[in-house]
Amino acid sequence: MASSLTENKGQIITRQGDRLIVSPSSRTVEQPTTIRCAQRKKLPPLTVGDWVRWEPSGDNEGVITLLEKRKSLLTRPDPFNQRKKPIAANVDQLIIVTAPEPGIDLLQIDRILVAAESIPIPSILVINKLDLLSQDEKIELKEKLLHYKNLELPLLWISTKITGGVDPLQQQLEGKSSVLVGPSGGGKSSIIKSLLPDLDIAVGALSEGIGQGRHTTSVSTLYHLQNGGTLIDSPGIREFGIWDLDEETLRNGFREFGHYAGMCRFSNCRHLNEPGCAVSAAVESGELSATRVENYRNLIQNQ
Numbered sequence: 180m181a182s183s184l185t186e187n188k189g190q191i192i193t194r195q196g197d198r199l200i201v202s203p204s205s206r207t208v209e210q211p212t213t214i215r216c217a218q219r220k221k222l223p224p225l226t227v228g229d230w231v232r233w234e235p236s237g238d239n240e241g242v243i244t245l246l247e248k249r250k251s252l253l254t255r256p257d258p259f260n261q262r263k264k265p266i267a268a269n270v271d272q273l274i275i276v277t278a279p280e281p282g283i284d285l286l287q288i289d290r291i292l293v294a295a296e297s298i299p300i301p302s303i304l305v306i307n308k309l310d311l312l313s314q315d316e317k318i319e320l321k322e323k324l325l326h327y328k329n330l331e332l333p334l335l336w337i338s339t340k341i342t343g344g345v346d347p348l349q350q351q352l353e354g355k356s357s358v359l360v361g362p363s364g365g366g367k368s369s370i371i372k373s374l375l376p377d378l379d380i381a382v383g384a385l386s387e388g389i390g391q392g393r394h395t396t397s398v399s400t401l402y403h404l405q406n407g408g409t410l411i412d413s414p415g416i417r418e419f420g421i422w423d424l425d426e427e428t429l430r431n432g433f434r435e436f437g438h439y440a441g442m443c444r445f446s447n448c449r450h451l452n453e454p455g456c457a458v459s460a461a462v463e464s465g466e467l468s469a470t471r472v473e474n475y476r477n478l479i480q481n482q
């Protein structure tokens with residue numbers, strides 16, 4: 180086997196230490212379900228969702244020799260390195276998972292939306308743990324999230340603790356490649372568990388450790404869904420990778436500003452507090468969400 184030079188295709192589904200776990204495209208009875216792979220040094224950092232070619236190097240083992248062109252790439256800052264760290268490749272949509280516990284952070288949501296727009300891929304906003312909300316609390320939260328309606332950002336209310344509670348999300352995932360992102364403890368791994376109840380240890384082990392603010396999931400993992408489509412579970416995020424985006428990308432991330440931007444007195448208006456700013460005027464008249472504009476200014480000034 181080690182002498183075979185046949186190159187195989189496959190998709191990286193997770194990482195174990197310094198090894199990448201590849202799910203081969205052509206699985207046969209003789210071929211194991213996953214291959215533990217090293218990667219050729221000349222290749223860039225690889226990530227979950229990447230399509231690759233690999234060469235067998237031993238039983239269930241191989242070497243990744245080539246990275247197929249990526250359709251999309253989600254990154255985040257690497258605290259140990261000034262470079263961006265890839266966290267998921269080839270996803271069609273981003274599923275932002277947030278919940279009343281540990282709390283819904285609108286600035287964090289806007290940050291993730293900027294990252295999604297910069298890829299660019301569409302997002303869906305999911306409010307999990309619906310079971311924890313009283314009717315009044317739900318109405319109040321709906322009000323707080325009202326401005327996302329104008330952004331054509333689908334809003335789903337789900338619960339992994341209620342029978343059929345994740346159905347609304349399941350429908351949106353069929354046939355697509357999606358990635359779950361959001362704060363630690365929001366319930367990303369629990370969603371995977373609800374969608375794939377028969378899964379073996381992998382998910383159980385991932386989602387057991389509980390505790391707010393603690394990262395339960397430490398590596399991203401790609402799962403194949405029953406009705407077609409794939410879903411990547413990712414570790415919780417505190418900061419999202421927009422730190423190196425230029426102002427223009429940041430502005431483009433607030434797509435509803437586009438309509439007004441051309442109407443500002445200064446063509447290079449940053450929409451902070453310049454005279455004749457059409458974005459500020461649109462906030463005054465209630466056409467633009469004050470929360471969104473405030474979050475935009477916050478992100479511009481704290482880059």
Ligand SMILES: Nc1nc2c(ncn2[C@@H]2O[C@H](COP(=O)(O)OP(=O)(O)OP(=O)(O)O)[C@@H](O)[C@H]2O)c(=O)[nH]1
Pocket residue numbers: 307308309310311337338339340341361362363364365366367368369370385386387388389390393394395396397413414415416
């Ligand atoms: N009440 C309630 N609790 C939930 C729900 N979904 C998940 N939880 C709980 O929320 C906690 C965190 O869930 P996880 O699935 O580990 O969260 P996560 O987003 O994967 O967290 P990280 O891996 O750290 O990013 C666990 O105690 C879950 O049991 C829900 O719908 N309702």
Ligand SMILES: [Mg+2]
Pocket residue numbers: 367368369385386395396412413414415
């Ligand atoms: Mg998790």
Ligand SMILES: [Zn+2]
Pocket residue numbers: 440443448449450451453455456457458459
């Ligand atoms: Zn302006």
